[in-house]
Structures are given as C-alpha cells and as structure tokens.
Amino acid sequence: METHEMPKNYDHRTVEERLYAWWENSGYFTPKIDHDKKPFVISMPPPNVTGELHLGHAITAALQDLMIRYHRMLGQPTLWLPGEDHASIAAQYVVEKSIANEGLTRVGLGRDKFLERVWDWMRRYRHVIAQQHRRLGTSCDWTRERFTMDEGLARAVREAFVRLYNKGLIYRGTYLVNWCPRCTTALSDLEVEHEDEQSSLFYVRYPLEGTEDEYITVATTRPETILGDTAVAVNPDDQRHAALVGRKAILPVMHRAIPIIGDASVDPAFGTGAVKVTPGHDPTDYEIGQRHHLPTVNILNDDGTLNDNAGPYAGLDRLVARKKLVDELQSLGLLVKIDPYSHAVGHCQRCRTIVEPRISTQWFVKIQPLADPAIAAARDGRIRFVPERFAKTYFNWMEGIRDWCISRQLWWGHRIPVWYCDNCGAMSASTQEVLSACPKCGSSRLHQDPDVLDTWFSSGLWPFSTLGWPDDTEDLRYFYPTDVMETAYDILFFWVARMIMQGIEMTGQVPFHTVYLHGLVRDEKGQKMSKSKGNVVDPLVVIEQHGADALRFALLTGSTPGNDMKLQPSKVEGARNFANKLWNAARFVLANLPESYAPAEIEHQCQLWEAQPESLSLADRWVLSRHNRLIGEVTRLIEQFQFGEAGRQLYDFLWGEYCDWYIEIAKSQLNSGDEAAAARTRAILLYVLDRTLRLLHPFMPFVTEEIWQHLPHEGDALIIAAWPLAGALDDEAEAEMGPIMEMVRAIRNARAEYEVEPSRTIAAIVVAGGKAELVRSHADILARLARIDPAQLSIETALQLKPRQALALVVSGYEVYLPLAGLVDIDRERARLKGEVSSVGREIERCGKLLENAGFVSKAPAEVVDKERAKLEDLKLRLVKLTDRLNALQE
Numbered sequence: 001m002e003t004h005e006m007p008k009n010y011d012h013r014t015v016e017e018r019l020y021a022w023w024e025n026s027g028y029f030t031p032k033i034d035h036d037k038k039p040f041v042i043s044m045p046p047p048n049v050t051g052e053l054h055l056g057h058a059i060t061a062a063l064q065d066l067m068i069r070y071h072r073m074l075g076q077p078t079l080w081l082p083g084e085d086h087a088s089i090a091a092q093y094v095v096e097k098s099i100a101n102e103g104l105t106r107v108g109l110g111r112d113k114f115l116e117r118v119w120d121w122m123r124r125y126r127h128v129i130a131q132q133h134r135r136l137g138t139s140c141d142w143t144r145e146r147f148t149m150d151e152g153l154a155r156a157v158r159e160a161f162v163r164l165y166n167k168g169l170i171y172r173g174t175y176l177v178n179w180c181p182r183c184t185t186a187l188s189d190l191e192v193e194h195e196d197e198q199s200s201l202f203y204v205r206y207p208l209e210g211t212e213d214e215y216i217t218v219a220t221t222r223p224e225t226i227l228g229d230t231a232v233a234v235n236p237d238d239q240r241h242a243a244l245v246g247r248k249a250i251l252p253v254m255h256r257a258i259p260i261i262g263d264a265s266v267d268p269a270f271g272t273g274a275v276k277v278t279p280g281h282d283p284t285d286y287e288i289g290q291r292h293h294l295p296t297v298n299i300l301n302d303d304g305t306l307n308d309n310a311g312p313y314a315g316l317d318r319l320v321a322r323k324k325l326v327d328e329l330q331s332l333g334l335l336v337k338i339d340p341y342s343h344a345v346g347h348c349q350r351c352r353t354i355v356e357p358r359i360s361t362q363w364f365v366k367i368q369p370l371a372d373p374a375i376a377a378a379r380d381g382r383i384r385f386v387p388e389r390f391a392k393t394y395f396n397w398m399e400g401i402r403d404w405c406i407s408r409q410l411w412w413g414h415r416i417p418v419w420y421c422d423n424c425g426a427m428s429a430s431t432q433e434v435l436s437a438c439p440k441c442g443s444s445r446l447h448q449d450p451d452v453l454d455t456w457f458s459s460g461l462w463p464f465s466t467l468g469w470p471d472d473t474e475d476l477r478y479f480y481p482t483d484v485m486e487t488a489y490d491i492l493f494f495w496v497a498r499m500i501m502q503g504i505e506m507t508g509q510v511p512f513h514t515v516y517l518h519g520l521v522r523d524e525k526g527q528k529m530s531k532s533k534g535n536v537v538d539p540l541v542v543i544e545q546h547g548a549d550a551l552r553f554a555l556l557t558g559s560t561p562g563n564d565m566k567l568q569p570s571k572v573e574g575a576r577n578f579a580n581k582l583w584n585a586a587r588f589v590l591a592n593l594p595e596s597y598a599p600a601e602i603e604h605q606c607q608l609w610e611a612q613p614e615s616l617s618l619a620d621r622w623v624l625s626r627h628n629r630l631i632g633e634v635t636r637l638i639e640q641f642q643f644g645e646a647g648r649q650l651y652d653f654l655w656g657e658y659c660d661w662y663i664e665i666a667k668s669q670l671n672s673g674d675e676a677a678a679a680r681t682r683a684i685l686l687y688v689l690d691r692t693l694r695l696l697h698p699f700m701p702f703v704t705e706e707i708w709q710h711l712p713h714e715g716d717a718l719i720i721a722a723w724p725l726a727g728a729l730d731d732e733a734e735a736e737m738g739p740i741m742e743m744v745r746a747i748r749n750a751r752a753e754y755e756v757e758p759s760r761t762i763a764a765i766v767v768a769g770g771k772a773e774l775v776r777s778h779a780d781i782l783a784r785l786a787r788i789d790p791a792q793l794s795i796e797t798a799l800q801l802k803p804r805q806a807l808a809l810v811v812s813g814y815e816v817y818l819p820l821a822g823l824v825d826i827d828r829e830r831a832r833l834k835g836e837v838s839s840v841g842r843e844i845e846r847c848g849k850l851l852e853n854a855g856f857v858s859k860a861p862a863e864v865v866d867k868e869r870a871k872l873e874d875l876k877l878r879l880v881k882l883t884d885r886l887n888a889l890q891e
C-alpha cells in the first residue's frame with residue numbers, strides 16, 4: 001500500500017468511525033473456520049436491551065476486545081459473539097412505563113397486545129446498544145449477533161427445560177418466595193437487594209386465652225402481618241416464657257386463638273424474647289411453621305394489597321394497613337411501645353419496591369445435582385478463576401446453594417413450556433412451541449402455564465445456544481467450548497455459575513476454561529457512580545471528547561483483575577496525550593523513511609542486525625533489545641491476564657524510551673553525515689515503530705491502525721497483522737546505555753534544580769575510568785540530550801584533582817562535574833546556601849531537643865514521635881547536602 005503524508009494532528013473524531021466501518025465491512029471480525037487451527041472464542045455477556053452504554057460495558061468491551069485482537073493477531077480463528085439479552089423484568093417495566101404515557105396499562109391491553117408493544121419497542125431499541133458498542137471499537141462478529149428471544153435460542157430454552165423436567169430436576173411447588181408487589185412476580189434470592197433501613201419495632205400485647213389481664217408481648221417490624229399469625233413462639237430455654245408454652249394467645253383484631261410454642265430458633269435477645277409466627281410471610285416463620293405443623297395464612301394479593309384473610313383490612317395496601325392497624329392496636333390498649341430500629345430490608349433489584357415474602361406456587365430447579373459437577377470442574381482445574389480468590393467465593397455459594405425459583409409472573413420472556421390438559425388434568429412439558437394434543441389423553445383442550453422463565457435461565461445457555469445448540473451445528477462443533485468468560489464479579493452467581501452448571505448439564509463440557517472477573521469502575525474519589533450522586537461518567541461523552549482509544553487505555557491500564565478501579569479524568573487525558581505523542585513520533589518516522597527498502601526487507605535487515613549488531617550504534621542496539629524485551633514481556637503479561645501492567649510497559653517504552661531517547665538520538669545519527677548510519681537509523685525507527693504498534697493495537701486499536709496505514713506496510717490492515725515474535729536481546733547494549741541515560745537524567749535534574757534556562761548549554765567533565773572510550777563514542781548523545789556545549793565536554797579516564805567550584809554527580813560508577821560558574825551566580829548562591837544551612841541547623845536543634853524530652857517521647861502518640869524522628873533524619877541529610885554544596889563553592 002502507498003504511504004501518504006500524515007495530517008499534523010490526530011483527530012479521533014474523523015478516524016474512529018471510518019476505521020470501524022472499514023474493518024467491519026472488510027469482514028475482519030468474522031472468523032474463518034479452519035480445522036487445522038485452534039479457535040479462540042469469547043461469548044460477549046449480552047447487555048440488556050433496555051440499557052444505555054455505561055462504564056461497566058466499556059471496561060468489559062475493552063478487556064474482551066484486547067484478548068480478541070491479540071488472539072486474532074496470533075493467527076487463530078477468533079470469534080467474539082455479541083448479542084443482547086431480553087431482560088424480562090427490566091424490559092417489561094420500561095414498556096409499562098412507556099405505555100403509561102398513553103394512558104394504557106399492561107392489564108388493560110391484555111397479554112397479546114402488550115407483547116406486541118414490547119416487540120415494537122425491541123425492534124426500535126435493540127440495536128441502539130449494539131451501535132453504542134461499535135463506538136468502543138469492539139471487534140465482535142456481528143454476522144453472528146444473537147438475541148435471547150430469537151427463535152433458535154427460544155428452542156434451546158425449551159429443550160433445556162424439558163431435559164431437566166424429564167430428569168426430575170425441575171419441579172413445581174408451593175413455597176415461600178420473594179415477591180415484588182410492583183412487578184407482581186416472584187424473584188430469586190439473588191434478585192433481592194438488602195439495604196439497611198431505619199424503621200420501627202412495634203411491641204404488641206396478645207391477651208392469653210381464658211384470662212382477663214394476662215398477656216404475652218411480641219415485637220415486630222411489620223405489624224400488618226399480625227393478621228396472618230398462626231402462633232407465638234419462645235425459646236424453650238428462656239425461663240421468662242417457658243411456662244406459657246402449650247397455652248394459647250388471642251390474636252388481636254382477628255380474635256383467633258393461636259398456640260404458644262417453644263422453638264430453639266427464637267433469639268431470646270430479640271424484643272421481649274417472644275415472637276409472632278407468620279409462616280405465610282417470613283422465611284424463618286415458614287420453617288417454624290413446617291416444624292410445628294402450623295397453618296399457613298396468606299394475607300397478600302399479587303399487588304401488595306391485603307386479601308380476605310386479613311378480615312376488616314382486606315383491600316388496603318399493606319403499608320396503609322400497617323398504619324391503620326397500629327392505630328387500632330393503640331386504641332385497644334395493646335400497643336406497648338414503638339422503638340426506633342435499624343435492619344436490612346429486601347428490595348426488588350429492578351424497581352426498588354420492598355419485597356414481601358409470600359407463599360406461592362412456582363417452578364424450581366433442583367440445583368444441587370447441577371451444582372456438584374460445577375463444583376468439581378473448578379476443583380479439578382477444568383475451570384480456573386482470575387483472580388484465584390474468586391474460586392473460594394464460588395465454592396462458598398455453590399456448596400450452600402438453594403433451589404432456584406425460575407418462574408416469573410411476567411408476560412415478556414420465555415414462556416414456561418408446560419401445558420395443562422383441561423380434559424384429564426395431565427401436566428406435560430414439551431419442546432414444541434405449541435403443544436396441540438395432550439400426550440396422555442389426546443385432547444386438544446390444553447392451556448399453557450401463564451408464567452415465563454427467569455431471564456438468567458436463558459442467559460445460562462448463552463455460550464452454546466448462540467452456536468446452534470441443541471442442533472449439532474458446525475459452529476457448535478468448532479467454537480464450543482469457548483475459552484474465556486470475562487465479566488464483572490457482581491454477576492458471578494447470577495450468570496457465571498449458572499452457565500457452568502447448565503453448560504456441563506446440557507453439553508457434557510465446561511462452557512469455558514477461564515473465568516476472568518473485573519471490578520467496578522468508580523469515580524475519581526473511589527465512590528460508586530450513581531445518578532443520585534451525579535457522578536456518572538458517560539462513556540459516549542468521553543469517547544466524543546478524547547476518543548475510544550483514550551477511554552480504553554485509561555480503563556485497561558487502571559485495572560487489575562477482580563479489583564474495583566477509579567477513573568480519573570486525568571488518566572483519560574493522559575491516554576489521549578499518549579495517542580498524540582505516538583502520532584507525532586510516527587510523523588517523524590514518516591519524514592525519515594528508508595528510501596530503498598520494502599517492509600519485508602527492513603524486517604529481514606533488522607533481524608540480521610539483531611543477530612550481528614557490530615555495525616550498529618549503541619543506541620540502535622539498545623532500542624532493538626529494549627523492544628524485543630518489551631515484546632516478550634507484553635506477550636507474557638497478556639497470557640497471564642495482567643493487561644494493566646502490559647499497557648503500562650508499552651506506554652513506558654513508547655513514550656519514555658522510543659520517543660524521549662531513541663528519536664532524540666536518531667536526530668543526531670541522521671544528521672551525522674554518515675550515510676550508512678543514517679540509513680540504519682531510518683530502518684530501525686520504522687521497524688521498532690511497526691512492531692510496537694502491533695503490540696499496542698489491542699489496547700488502542702484506532703490510532704495504531706491509522707498510523708500503520710500511513711507507514712509502508714505489507715498486508716491490508718494492522719488488525720490482522722501478525723503478532724511480533726521477540727528477537728535476540730542485547731544485554732550488553734542495555735547495560736552500557738543505562739549509565740549514559742542516567743548521566744543525562746542526572747545532568748537534567750541538576751539543571752532543573754539550579755534553574756538553568758533550557759536553551760543554555762553548560763560545561764561538563766565526565767570521569768569514566770575504563771569506560772572513557774565508550775563514553776567518548778557517545779559524547780554527541782550526551783551533549784545533545786543534556787545540553788552540554790560539545791566544546792566544553794571533556795571525558796577523562798581519571799582526574800588528579802577534583803574540579804573546584806563544580807557540582808559533583810555520581811552516576812553508576814561515573815563521576816560528572818558541572819562547573820558552577822556555568823550554572824549559577826556564585827556569590828549569590830553562596831549567600832543563599834549559608835542562610836539555608838543556619839535555618840536547617842536551628843530546626844535540627846529544635847527537633848533534637850524535643851526527642852530528648854522524656855515526657856514528649858513517653859506521652860505523645862507513637863506515630864507523632866516516629867514522624868519527628870523521620871523529620872530529624874531528613875533534616876540531617878539535607879544539612880550534609882547543603883554543606884557539601886556550600887563547600888564546593890568555597891575558594
């Protein structure tokens with residue numbers, strides 16, 4: 001491809017969308033199945049259709065795209081399969097809100113009409129999130145994009161359900177479940193979020209049966225549930241109440257006689273030690289009810305209003321009823337007191353409504369038989385976690401796992417594939433979308449279960465349902481099992497664990513061998529981002545301002561596996577500056593291209609030099625070796641999932657070594673008048689840049705591709721260029737170059753300390769012992785980079801006398817003397833130093849006296865004493881330095 005001049009400035013706005021469309025249209029994201037090669041596969045965690053792109057998506061996309069681009073460059077057929085999740089509960093909620101603007105309700109519309117509205121909504125918005133993902137540069141195969149409600153995936157859901165059902169691993173039963181009265185559905189334990197809330201603890205007296213003035217007092221945070229009580233319980237070892245066990249109390253308002261029972265689960269320290277028992281609305285009470293064969297009374301309707309079992313309170317909302325009942329108890333003289341009380345209250349993860357435990361008939365997965373093989377897979381190493389500590393979290397949850405409630409009383413989602421026969425009463429699960437005849441009696445009078453499945457039931461099938469399972473497709477055979485599951489640690493249980501369980505159960509294989517978990521992205525102060533705090537960073541705004549590359553690089557280099565990270569705006573700006581720095585470096589290289597080489601020849605030539613470096617300058621040898629070392633390190637770090645460190649090393653090399661040193665030295669070599677040396681320099685500049693761009697491509701895909709397209713190259717695109725292999729290291733060159741760089745740094749620091757204007761050249765004497773010849777051969781580098789006047793630079797083997805009135809620097813065995821006359825006004829500096837020596841002296845005296853004071857040392861906090869000691873040490877060191885400097889100025 002031809003090269004052309006690069007614009008002066010890099011403008012991500014004109015580059016990113018153009019390159020993305022070009023990559024996508026060129027088919028680079030779509031792998032070619034090649035049975036001689038091992039593929040690399042990631043299933044993208046499908047974002048919710050209802051979602052807007054947030055930083056969680058951005059970090060997920062950056063990490064996965066990095067792995068995908070790396071493996072693609074290794075030459076593996078690489079599949080990153082994208083898609084969207086139908087998110088039953090969230091989507092239904094959003095559409096209900098949207099039709100409310102037209103004065104419509106879900107129930108008013110009816111199931112079919114409402115579902116049409118949801119599908120309309122899906123058609124309009126489903127691709128928004130996919131479009132937003134494109135802005136991040138995600139190189140996923142959009143030709144294989146899937147939606148969890150696609151027909152193929154719906155079939156997979158029915159197949160999985162029926163298999164589990166036929167094995168007896170799915171059952172229907174009446175149990176206490178978490179109920180959201182707003183969403184009017186059951187929720188799994190994971191979908192309930194507990195938050196500490198300030199509420200009240202109500203103490204209520206229940207009269208004892210057959211007495212006029214005896215009571216037992218119970219305490220509760222939900223007085224309205226009194227209406228559903230079927231017992232009072234005390235701890236049998238609690239002497240205060242033991243005598244009452246076996247008697248009966250009269251339930252206030254309801255006038256029902258309920259037994260007083262003894263149960264060891266009652267905490268004598270809570271309230272009065274006597275508790276009311278409501279098996280229909282509390283998990284602990286439900287268990288007590290089971291143990292004591294108590295009746296279970298459900299007092300709640302689906303929407304959180306009270307039903308006929310609540311007697312005079314029927315029809316009222318539960319919170320209205322609470323207030324009214326408390327008033328009534330008060331007027332009856334049964335309310336003893338109300339104490340403030342703080343406790344954890346469960347909320348619906350989707351709509352934040354307070355969740356009510358409620359007895360209801362639901363579908364469950366008997367989970368232990370699925371969990372056991374999933375535990376074994378992580379124990380025996382078929383699945384590993386990065387970072388490893390999450391294996392422990394996984395085992396803890398999986399070993400205590402409870403059956404999974406999978407039915408939801410929603411309309412949007414995968415309908416439970418179970419039919420009830422109205423003729424014979426049989427219940428049949430079927431993989432057919434519509435069951436037309438009862439398998440038992442042949443009747444066509446059937447009705448389908450009205451509920452839908454928990455969205456995570458279909459998400460759990462994602463790694464294989466997207467590849468065509470249950471059919472035996474070529475994709476499934478070639479791309480499954482996938483390789484890495486990369487996601488946020490907060491969906492380890494929701495999703496990762498369920499994919500492992502369902503993957504092993506349905507396919508007999510683990511769905512992936514590695515689980516990489518990343519942390520949350522927090523704001524610059526480390527706070528969680530939330531709309532209410534107003535600290536949410538919108539990735540699309542950042543991309544618009546600084547580019548997707550800058551956002552990605554800041555996220556990647558700020559992250560370590562499994563840990564939350566802070567996103568500082570300065571980090572994104574730094575990453576953008578890095579892209580600009582690279583652009584400018586490339587412009588320099590482009591302005592100094594080798595004339596007569598083709599890229600392959602340059603590569604060949606540079607590899608020959610790496611093996612036989614005799615003709616090269618030290619700087620040439622050094623930069624080749626450093627970049628080979630970088631290739632090895634970056635490759636190793638990516639393989640070990642240490643992406644942040646890999647990015648930091650790339651940054652340090654490109655900015656700190658290639659740009660700041662090699663390009664500066666190259667300027668001398670190009671202008672030295674030695675044509676052969678200049679030609680070598682041009683070749684090395686290009687070669688190192690090309691190979692380093694390849695390493696950086698998975699981190700910053702756009703700027704690297706754009707630069708690469710301007711450079712002479714073979715092959716169509718950097719995105720499919722080969723990952724470089726590390727060549728020979730030149731330890732000797734690195735060892736020799738190190739001290740020269742240190743000398744330059746030391747001289748630069750000294751210049752800064754003495755505030756020498758940048759344009760002014762100074763004099764220097766270097767004492768280099770046996771290395772004098774070596775240093776002499778690099779005198780030009782030293783002079784140029786440290787701004788020394790070449791005529792006033794002398795490099796000696798040894799000195800008879802140390803130079804007077806010179807600043808002495810000791811660097812890796814070399815001594816450097818900078819005559820002070822060139823740096824400062826000696827008289828003024830001497831006076832300034834004298835003043836400073838005496839003020840530091842006074843401080844030392846003060847500090848020393850304080851520390852000799854036994855009273856201070858014994859009474860002051862240890863850290864204060866330590867601080868004073870450290871301060872004294874610092875002051876002493878400072879005094880030595882100042883005195884040295886002053887002595888150097890004395891005649």
Ligand SMILES: [Zn+2]
Nearest residue numbers: 180183348351
């Ligand atoms: Zn809800």
Ligand SMILES: [Zn+2]
Nearest residue numbers: 421424438441
């Ligand atoms: Zn039948």
